[in-house]
Amino acid sequence: MSARKLGLKQRYALMTRGLDWETTYQPMEEVYPYDRFEGIKIRDWSEWEDPFRLTMDSYWKFQAEKERKLYAVLDSFAQSNGQTGISDPRYINAIKLFITGVSPLEYQAHRGFAFTGRHLRGVGPRVAAQMQSLDELRHAQTQIHTISHYNKFFNGMAEWPHMHDRVWYLSVPKSFFDDARTAGPFEFMIAIGFAFEYVLTNLLFVPFMSGAAYNGDLATVTFGFSAQSDESRHMTLGIEVIKFLLEQHPDNLPIVQKWVDKWFWRGHRVLGLVAMMMDYMLPKKVMSWKEAWEIYFTEAGGALFQDLARYGLRPPKYADVATAEAEHISHQNWCTFYQYTHAAAFHTWLPTAQEMDWLSEKYPNTFDKYYRPRYEMWAQMEKDGHRFYNMALPQLCTTCQIPMVYTEPGDPTTIAFRQSMYKNERYHFCSDGCKDIFDAEPEKFAQSWLPVHQIFQGNCGGATVPDVLDWYKLKVGEDNLDFGQSPDRKTWDEWQASKSRLAG
Template sequence: MPKLDRSAYYDLTRDMNWKLRYVSEEEAFPEEQSKSYGVPAEAWWEWDEPYKVTYREYVYNQSDKDASTYSVKSAIARSKLFDQVDPGWKSAITAHYGAIAYGEYLASIAEARMARFGRAASWRNMATFGTLDETRHGQLQLYFPYGLLRKHPQFDWGHKAFHTNEWGAIAARSLFDDMFTANDAVGTAIQLTFTFETGFTNLQFLGMAADAMHVGDVEFGSLISSIQTDESRHAQQGEPTLRILLSQGKKEEAQRLIDVMFWRSWKLFALLTGFSMDYYTPLEHRSMSFKEFMEEWIIKQFIDQFRDFGLEKPWYWDIFLDELNWLHHADHLGVWFWRHTVWWNPDAGVSPEEREWLEAKYPGWNDNFGRYWDVITENIRQGRIEKTLPQTLPMVCNMCHIPVCTPSEPKQRHIAPYVSEYNGRRYQFCSEPCKWVFEINPERYAGHLNIVDRFLAGHIQPPTVEGAYAYMGLTPDVWGEDAENYAWAFKKAEGGKATAV
């Protein structure tokens, strides 16, 4: 076998489907785990992955990538390169490690479910590699922040975040449990590999790797590049799964799977990637705005895929396009204001030059968001830091678990939270699509408690903002502070340059 070309044996060894006689199909592939949607077993055997790899090739490639990535880390650890990286960028990767590292291990559960309950042998073969991928990604993204612990204790949250009740961790767990650990094989293929990975994270990792190199963070750039090459392979499981569903007349089911997870993914993506690109990345290294990135890479790709597969754009597409103009700006303002509730140091990113860039990329930014930053800036200049910190908790969505925010302009926007009643309880949502996701499957989501639910239920003691910090596992040595120690507030524009007051 080692002497044969792959083409001589690949199809035979990876596509060993057979009719079961020792047990029934229902026993081998229970519906709650595999979710066939009524598609006959033989129809699934047409599953064919576009990215083909043998175990021999896989091990060789992965070993080579690990050797390269860990070598870069070892070399950088002996230098002072990380110390010279912009504070905002350090905040971006600190947020990334906490939100993503442990989630990679959870994704290995999703891949393992497809490796066992996928209805085609070729699919199970591909998912086995995906399981190994996600385990490797988790190991890498826990080891790298561990090596930075001597720089700041916040990097411990690469491992710690998902074990706490911090509000962002609650939101991430809710999304990842829905997509990874509590999903069936078909739902995982469509929602994780097609919608989330192909549509969002794969392209994001490409951009982050390039940005890291521009900023000078060679270590993180090497890490993300190594992960992205795996993502581009195992993310291909969604397309053949989707094709089989559509060929069997299951367009409505496929459309709903995509629509639900596109919206859920967007809410977290806007929160983390939005402010990383538009506020935390140094101005001189911003190749495009978050909105431009979404339009050029994410939206274009999804529109092309919807057309190619004969699918429709999600019914809420206009709502999504509207949020693209303001949601991550509102999220960023809230995260900076409630900075003690996160494990990284939010970079305000609103120096005079940065505000000029934001206004150019998002016309009307100064009128909608700059006026709030004007008040914050004045309070900082007058030494009234306490006025830039919250005295209470915000209203939080019962679906995405992210604080509710809606700009007051234009007037036709729906300002009040969306409300739904279920089993005698009132649920409040940030948007109509979040309400829709909840209402099509309320039993799946009704038991989830966001951070405000827990506060009102008496889980947080004492029932104060300080008590909430403690409940979330945040202490003064790790909770967020302004990344630049408010230096941006003491700059003014003179002759096109930002100078200290």
């Protein structure tokens, strides 16, 4: 019998052994100062099963090939004027939301994993986190490059870095990642590696990428595929990290549970932007947010938490509330943006009659009863020359930073208000989930940079709406307001006219 081949795992172990060492000039505690304060106990780092088993050499080879493929598609998309082939110009607003709200998170993830990759003591997770850090940087870059083509023709994208740091609704995704990145390395791994990259990632990427595919945006579909091919490593890392922490010490369970509860709820709040994008911003719909939630959270997440229950971990607190909110969240968000269209860096519109019928069909319990009448009223007001703008600055939830527009569980006609006192100051929240998160770490969230507070404190360019929009680098009349009167619409109509001239 010939000698049997070594398994992949053994080959990898032999190739990578001895890459780590115990420091002698400095105590290990000082080399790794952040891996104890969170209370997580690790008995044996070598128990970590490296899920990647990829050497840097092959990593570069793979990623270079992916880049070649992607940029070939982007080049041909540009050369063939792919921007003229999308389903409907309103679709571009989903891309605006993506570049201002999501791509900067890829960069934040890059930095977060770089930090974690530096500060976890075990060599396995350190290498895994470093590789993911590079992936995330690649994702940010490829998204910026892809979307830069649309930026040549449409408004609202040119100032995305400024906008991400300053604009009121973009503080929702930004503060989510700021919170994760200012946590310790273990919380970051549960927050981003597990909760975001594993539990919720399909609810972010599938809607955007399928939305792109349905609406003729081949460029975005391609960067989506390119990024998703890295996800195998990210998802495996997310699973490995939670198993590792739960198996290392029984004291880790309550800490991990608290993080799972927190990051599920925070993720759910951020994903409300995706919900609105799916239900309102995609001219050709993929599926409703409620359907996506059922497939990717209720079913897939249900199977996940059923398995994790073996460790004594329960499903995230308020998962039932989040599931009930899937009936409402996209409508409540779009209604908010409609009212604040003057302060948004993308265009808004009222759903067409056909779109409202689709919403009625997808939301038989809620749309006709609570939301259709509102859109019909606003349509009438537009017709009468009184398009409704909400000129008051909204009160924000201190935790998720979303305006306090969400309703009470079980009562969609009453706005939910929660509050806590901390050091003689009162803090406001949109939900029990957000209040719990604040109450667990008030010293952290009391420091939140809340856009409305900052405007009132004079830190955002001035006291008037035009001053603030100027400070946002948001061009009034170009980037904001309704789609119907926008320069984007005009550009598109000219393309259509020239097409028909050519054809005629």
